[in-house]
Amino acid sequence: xxxxxxxxxxxxxxxxxxxxxxxxxxxxxxxxxxxxxxxxxxxxxxxxxxxxxxxxxxxxxxxxxxxxxxxxxxxxxxxxxxxxxxxxxxxxxxxxxxxxxxxxxxxxxxxxxxxxxxxxxxxxxxxxxxxxxxxxxxxxxxx
Amino acid sequence: xxxxxxxxxxxxxxxxxxxxxxxxxxxxxxxxxxxxxxxxxxxxxxxxxxxxxxxxxxxxxxxxxxxxxxxxxxxxxxxxxxxxxxxxxxxxxxxxxxxxxxxxxxxxxxxxxxxxxxxxxxxxxxxxxxxxxxxxxxxxxxxxxxxxxxxxxxxxxxxxxxxxxxxxxxxxxxxxxxxxxxxxxxxxxxxxxxxxxxxxxxxxxxxxxxxxxxxxxxxxxxxxxxxxxxxxxxxxxxxxxxxxxxxxxxxxxxxxxxxxxxxxxxxxxxxxxxxxxxxxxxxxxxxxxxxxxxxxxxxxxxxxxxxxxxxxxxxxxxxxxxxxxxxxxxxxxxxxxxxxxxxxxxxxxxxxxxxxxxxxxxxxxxxxxxxxxxxxxxxxxxxxxxxxxxxxxxxxxxxxxxxxxxxxxxxxxxxxxxxxxxxxxxxxxxxxxxxxxxxxxxxxxxxxxxxxxxxxxxxxxxxxxxxxxxxxxxxxxxxxxxxxxxxxxxxx
Numbered sequence: 001x002x003x004x005x006x007x008x009x010x011x012x013x014x015x016x017x018x019x020x021x022x023x024x025x026x027x028x029x030x031x032x033x034x035x036x037x038x039x040x041x042x043x044x045x046x047x048x049x050x051x052x053x054x055x056x057x058x059x060x061x062x063x064x065x066x067x068x069x070x071x072x073x074x075x076x077x078x079x080x081x082x083x084x085x086x087x088x089x090x091x092x093x094x095x096x097x098x099x100x101x102x103x104x105x106x107x108x109x110x111x112x113x114x115x116x117x118x119x120x121x122x123x124x125x126x127x128x129x130x131x132x133x134x135x136x137x138x139x140x141x142x143x
Numbered sequence: 144x145x146x147x148x149x150x151x152x153x154x155x156x157x158x159x160x161x162x163x164x165x166x167x168x169x170x171x172x173x174x175x176x177x178x179x180x181x182x183x184x185x186x187x188x189x190x191x192x193x194x195x196x197x198x199x200x201x202x203x204x205x206x207x208x209x210x211x212x213x214x215x216x217x218x219x220x221x222x223x224x225x226x227x228x229x230x231x232x233x234x235x236x237x238x239x240x241x242x243x244x245x246x247x248x249x250x251x252x253x254x255x256x257x258x259x260x261x262x263x264x265x266x267x268x269x270x271x272x273x274x275x276x277x278x279x280x281x282x283x284x285x286x287x288x289x290x291x292x293x294x295x296x297x298x299x300x301x302x303x304x305x306x307x308x309x310x311x312x313x314x315x316x317x318x319x320x321x322x323x324x325x326x327x328x329x330x331x332x333x334x335x336x337x338x339x340x341x342x343x344x345x346x347x348x349x350x351x352x353x354x355x356x357x358x359x360x361x362x363x364x365x366x367x368x369x370x371x372x373x374x375x376x377x378x379x380x381x382x383x384x385x386x387x388x389x390x391x392x393x394x395x396x397x398x399x400x401x402x403x404x405x406x407x408x409x410x411x412x413x414x415x416x417x418x419x420x421x422x423x424x425x426x427x428x429x430x431x432x433x434x435x436x437x438x439x440x441x442x443x444x445x446x447x448x449x450x451x452x453x454x455x456x457x458x459x460x461x462x463x464x465x466x467x468x469x470x471x472x473x474x475x476x477x478x479x480x481x482x483x484x485x486x487x488x489x490x491x492x493x494x495x496x497x498x499x500x501x502x503x504x505x506x507x508x509x510x511x512x513x514x515x516x517x518x519x520x521x522x523x524x525x526x527x528x529x530x531x532x533x534x535x536x537x538x539x540x541x542x543x544x545x546x547x548x549x550x551x552x553x554x555x556x557x558x559x560x561x562x563x564x565x566x567x568x569x570x571x572x573x574x575x576x577x578x579x580x581x582x583x584x585x586x587x588x589x590x591x592x593x594x595x596x597x598x599x600x601x602x603x604x605x606x607x608x609x610x611x612x613x614x615x616x617x618x619x620x621x622x623x624x625x626x627x628x629x630x631x632x633x634x635x
Contacts, residue, residue: 008575023326027335033596035595035599040590040594041326044323048319051312051316055312058312060309061597066370076365085556086557099538104534112533116534120541124545131250136548139488
């Protein structure tokens with residue numbers, strides 16, 4: 001699949017162009033140094049676009065399709081859910097939920113996955129909140 | 144002698160009981176994460192950093208621990224490579240070629256022993272070289288002007304394309320992306336917001352841990368979950384033990400590999416993977432006729448493992464003496480030092496000898512520990528491979544997220560890490576190297592700051608960038624490194 005390289009190349013050109021434009025639009029209130037904040041990112045963004053052009057024109061070995069098609073998107077969904085549920089549910093519940101899901105995706109049986117999820121959540125809570133004194137969100141659990 | 148007195152002072156730091164214990168813990172952790180595919184030294188160090196800060200470890204102790212994890216990982220990757228025929232670390236790919244056939248022939252323990260010895264030889268000789276090389280290099284760099292630094296960083300970045308396995312343009316693109324990511328946030332010189340997309344969370348810039356954990360931990364787990372693990376471990380026990388004659392037989396190969404590994408390691412931008420590949424090819428070319436490379440030659444295991452560890456240590460030299468990291472993991476180590484308000488570079492050896500020499504001394508001790516850990520106890524580490532993926536990776540993922548959250552207390556950073564994870568996964572599948580992103584990210588600010596400082600000094604005259612002989616040499620080397628991928632014979 002050469003198409004993947006072409007798509008990414010085009011995306012990098014777009015990203016480079018937008019970044020270069022954004023960097024050139026920067027308004028500098030006063031000149032602190034002769035160069036200022038704008039030229040360096042502009043140049044790098046243009047280089048990025050140039051690299052994208054190179055990939056677009058000369059695509060090489062592309063994308064290797066995954067063996068399990070559904071697992072990666074499901075994992076991404078599980079992680080996104082985790083990031084959004086962390087504050088409302090609290091670290092403990094959100095982590096147990098996420099770790100159980102990930103264990104299932106890695107092929108665990110449901111009871112074992114649940115055990116992994118709960119153990120992971122409790123261990124990390126003890127490690128971070130109690131041992132290291134780095135507070136994690138409590139959420140709805142009375143902790 | 145100056146060096147010996149300084150090294151003695153370093154041992155005074157490294158031999159303190161607490162620091163000895165940290166080095167020991169680091170060695171065990173390092174070997175373990177080296178064994179486990181999907182967790183590398185880069186994300187392990189990024190994850191350990193919040194722990195060091197939370198436990199209020201002094202900088203030298205934190206560095207001793209983190210560095211032990213780093214060079215310890217070079218011992219672990221081979222165990223997976225030999226027993227499972229898959230690399231525990233990217234740089235152990237070459238070890239599978241001869242290591243796994245040996246294990247299948249019942250000589251797994253011999254292969255593990257020689258590669259352990261090789262790792263020790265490569266690492267220890269490189270630490271000796273580092274002991275004598277660091278200060279002269281630092282002294283050379285004290286005189287570097289901002290313009291010289293611009294040229295040096297440009298050279299480090301230009302090497303990324305020349306040494307990458309895939310097409311150079313992909314490595315360059317990744318490097319540019321890293322440089323741009325470093326620009327996100329408020330510009331320190333003028334207070335102007337750059338690339339923040341109006342988001343408050345991005346004002347302070349992207350946190351290094353978020354980028355490293357996203358790209359390497361989350362991305363790696365996405366890569367693992369899409370394949371079905373099917374390899375079966377080769378038996379460890381039994382077979383003829385490694386004989387002294389075999390060790391002597393492998394010694395020339397190990398010495399050559401140390402040389403190759405260390406030199407490659409000191410060069411910024413080129414890492415352990417390149418070194419192990421080069422030394423394996425060199426041995427095969429030298430002894431190909433009488434050897435049985437690819438079917439289980441002990442030298443084919445010893446050489447890449449020796450070079451791998453030698454390069455890891457070599458990578459630390461420019462990081463400590465110049466403040467320019469040569470690999471992704473040393474970039475994280477540099478980030479760790481910066482969080483402690485310590486700037487590695489030419490002045491480090493004068494201003495914080497306890498940190499610089501404590502680290503070097505601890506590496507002598509750590510490598511001796513690792514040899515002891517890895518020869519008799521190799522079976523314990525090999526047993527890690529029997530832990531099922533569904534126990535291990537949910538824990539690794541949750542630990543990654545907890546680390547990201549604890550460092551910033553923001554759910555936004557979790558989303559950012561997931562975004563980088565998906566990016567890392569897709570990039571990996573498209574053969575776009577990730578290390579240039581990390582290096583570009585770390586070097587980006589440094590490059591821009593020095594560039595702007597140089598221009599200030601010269602009142603905006605761009606010719607000042609070519610103003611010294613060092614500059615001219617470095618820019619010539621940069622040009623050569625950039626042209627090399629375009630001129631070298633195209634591989635099909």
